[in-house]
Structure formats: C-alpha cells, structure tokens
Amino acid sequence: MSYSTETQVAIAAAIQAAQLCQAVRRAIPEAMEKTDKSPVTVADYGSQAIICRAIAQSFPSDAIVGEEDAAELRRPEMADTLQKITSYVGALIPDATPEQVAGWIDRGNGTVAPRYWTLDPIDGTKGFLRQDQYAVAIALVEQGEVKVGVLACPALPGPGGETGVLYVAVRGQGATQVPLKGGNPTPLKVVSSEDVAHFRFVESVESSHGDRSRQEAVAQAVGITTESMRIDSQAKYGIVASGQAVLYLRLPSPKSPDYRENIWDHAAGAIVVEEAGGKVTDMYGKPLDFGTGTKMVDNRGVVVSNGAIHDQVIGVLAQS
Numbered sequence: 001m002s003y004s005t006e007t008q009v010a011i012a013a014a015i016q017a018a019q020l021c022q023a024v025r026r027a028i029p030e031a032m033e034k035t036d037k038s039p040v041t042v043a044d045y046g047s048q049a050i051i052c053r054a055i056a057q058s059f060p061s062d063a064i065v066g067e068e069d070a071a072e073l074r075r076p077e078m079a080d081t082l083q084k085i086t087s088y089v090g091a092l093i094p095d096a097t098p099e100q101v102a103g104w105i106d107r108g109n110g111t112v113a114p115r116y117w118t119l120d121p122i123d124g125t126k127g128f129l130r131q132d133q134y135a136v137a138i139a140l141v142e143q144g145e146v147k148v149g150v151l152a153c154p155a156l157p158g159p160g161g162e163t164g165v166l167y168v169a170v171r172g173q174g175a176t177q178v179p180l181k182g183g184n185p186t187p188l189k190v191v192s193s194e195d196v197a198h199f200r201f202v203e204s205v206e207s208s209h210g211d212r213s214r215q216e217a218v219a220q221a222v223g224i225t226t227e228s229m230r231i232d233s234q235a236k237y238g239i240v241a242s243g244q245a246v247l248y249l250r251l252p253s254p255k256s257p258d259y260r261e262n263i264w265d266h267a268a269g270a271i272v273v274e275e276a277g278g279k280v281t282d283m284y285g286k287p288l289d290f291g292t293g294t295k296m297v298d299n300r301g302v303v304v305s306n307g308a309i310h311d312q313v314i315g316v317l318a319q320s
C-alpha cells in the first residue's frame with residue numbers, strides 16, 4: 001500500500017496544528033507564572049481538534065486514539081477556555097463553533113483497533129511552556145505496526161538553519177525531513193559507523209522520565225564519551241533519524257519503575273528512525289508493540305539507535 005492519501009492528510013493536519021501551537025506560544029507573556037499551564041491547555045486541545053477533524057473527514061471509519069479528551073472542557077466553568085480554543089481553531093478553520101471543537105477533540109477518544117490513528121497534540125508539554133522543544137505527532141497503525149508517521153517540531157532548527165522541521169516516514173518508503181514552512185524534502189539517514197563525531201546520545205530534559213545515571217553508564221559502555229544532549233519530546237527521534245546523535249535512551253525511572261509508555265509518545269518518532277535506517281526496541285530488545293492498548297504494557301523502556309550499535313546496547317543493558 002502506498003498510504004499516499006493518509007500521508008498527505010497527516011502532513012496537512014500536522015502543519016496546521018503546529019501553526020496553532022506556535023500562535024498560542026507567541027502569546028505567552030514573558031513574566032507568566034511557571035505553574036500556569038493555561039497556554040498548553042489551549043494549544044493541546046486546539047491541536048487535537050484540528051488533527052482529529054482532518055483525519056475524520058478523510059477517513060470517517062478509522063479509530064483515533066489521542067492523548068486528550070474534551071470531558072473537562074465541557075464543564076460550564078471551562079466555557080471561557082473553550083471559547084479561546086475555538087478562536088485559535090477558527091483562525092485556521094473559519095466558522096468553527098465551540099460545540100464542533102469539543103466534538104472534534106472527542107473524536108480522538110477511540111480505542112486501539114486493527115487499524116487506528118494515534119496522536120499527541122503536543123508532546124513535550126513542559127518544553128512547550130519553557131519555550132523549548134516540543135512536537136506534534138501523528139501516526140497510522142495497522143496490526144500493531146506503525147505504517148505512517150508525521151512529526152512536526154516547530155522549534156527545532158532544520159538542516160538549512162531555518163526553525164521548524166517536519167519529519168515524514170512511510171513503511172518501506174523511507175523517511176524525509178522538510179522545513180515546516182515548506183521546501184524540498186531531503187532523505188533522512190542515521191549516523192554511519194565511520195561518523196564518530198556524531199557518536200552522541202539524547203535523553204529527556206525531564207530527569208523523572210528516565211534513569212539518567214544508568215543511561216550515562218550504558219552510553220559510556222558502548223563508547224560514547226561526550227555528554228548527553230537533552231531535548232524535550234519526540235524531537236529526540238528526529239535527532240537520531242537525521243544523524244545528529246547515534247542513540248536515544250529512555251530507561252524506566254527508579255521513581256516510577258512500573259511506568260508503561262504511551263503509544264502516542266513513540267509511534268510517529270519510531271517509524272521516522274526506522275525508515276532512516278535505525279532501530280527502535282524496548283530495553284530488552286523487543287519491538288515496540290502498538291497493538292496492546294494506549295499503554296505499551298508488554299514493553300519496558302525505549303532504546304533508539306542507528307541500528308549498527310543496537311545489539312551492543314541491548315547486551316550492555318542485559319548485564320547491568
């Protein structure tokens with residue numbers, strides 16, 4: 001299957017959602033209280049509304065599993081927030097009503113099915129608020145395997161120095177990056193074995209989303225001598241896919257050892273790296289199973305590499 005309509009719909013939706021997120025972020029006052037999460041709330045919901053509407057229009061019978069839902073938003077005390085979201089959505093979809101917006105968001109309340117879409121309207125919410133990295137992630141999954149992945153990273157510098165990159169991958173057809181503002185797509189390729197300068201690893205900015213000391217020990221054991229790059233969101237997958245780092249480690253945090261990863265936090269990024277020639281598994285070397293539900297209950301941790309060093313990383317993990 002070529003998945004060309006699916007890919008075009010996901011690309012257009014990701015670009016619009018990213019525009020909405022950037023518009024919300026530009027309006028964040030510099031002196032905003034650190035604890036005020038309202039901008040990310042507006043952008044999260046607005047982004048999910050745009051994406052679900054687009055998918056539902058083109059693929060009315062497909063299930064959509066999104067991170068957010070509109071239950072909170074429908075409460076009377078949230079009317080102002082819903083209005084605000086509707087005005088941001090309305091800048092892209094004229095005449096959108098609050099009721100429609102809530103309905104589009106709830107279209108993302110589906111469950112995992114033989115064929116379904118998953119989306120993270122803003123991945124890296126903490127990065128979004130920090131004016132740092134975040135991503136809009138959309139993926140199509142069939143029989144537990146990701147077939148299409150589209151990842152917009154609106155704050156990430158692209159290869160030409162411009163800000164904002166769109167990563168696109170289709171199973172068996174390779175992966176490309178293109179400036180979010182438009183331009184020519186270029187193929188993505190992971191770090192090659194000779195490219196020692198890029199033998200670096202990436203991990204989360206949030207220390208509670210991983211096990212930093214173990215991640216550092218594993219990286220050192222496979223010959224990575226430089227300090228980690230810390231980047232929010234699935235932008236980390238883009239960094240590995242584009243050959244800027246050889247490894248992304250996400251090991252269970254000692255504070256939440258039973259944590260299971262969400263499908264929407266990995267689906268789009270994983271196929272981008274795989275189609276760029278890399279490998280993605282859990283910490284035991286098992287493929288990520290996107291068919292078990294919203295949480296990947298049969299996987300622990302995530303290891304993303306250029307492929308060449310993968311078995312060595314899994315071997316070190318087995319012994320440590």
Ligand SMILES: Nc1ncnc2c1ncn2[C@@H]1O[C@H](COP(=O)(O)OS(=O)(=O)O)[C@@H](OP(=O)(O)O)[C@H]1O
Nearest residue numbers: 122123124125127204205206208209232233256259
């Ligand atoms: N304990 C724990 N362990 C692992 N992962 C967790 C944990 N808690 C949360 N999350 C999920 O992490 C998502 C953010 O991704 P990152 O850690 O890559 O980015 S960041 O450093 O937090 O910005 C974040 O996604 P968003 O909610 O979309 O931001 C969460 O789904």
Ligand SMILES: [Mg+2]
Nearest residue numbers: 120123124265
């Ligand atoms: Mg997320």
Ligand SMILES: [Mg+2]
Nearest residue numbers: 067120122123
């Ligand atoms: Mg999110």
Ligand SMILES: [Mg+2]
Nearest residue numbers: 067122124125
């Ligand atoms: Mg979240």
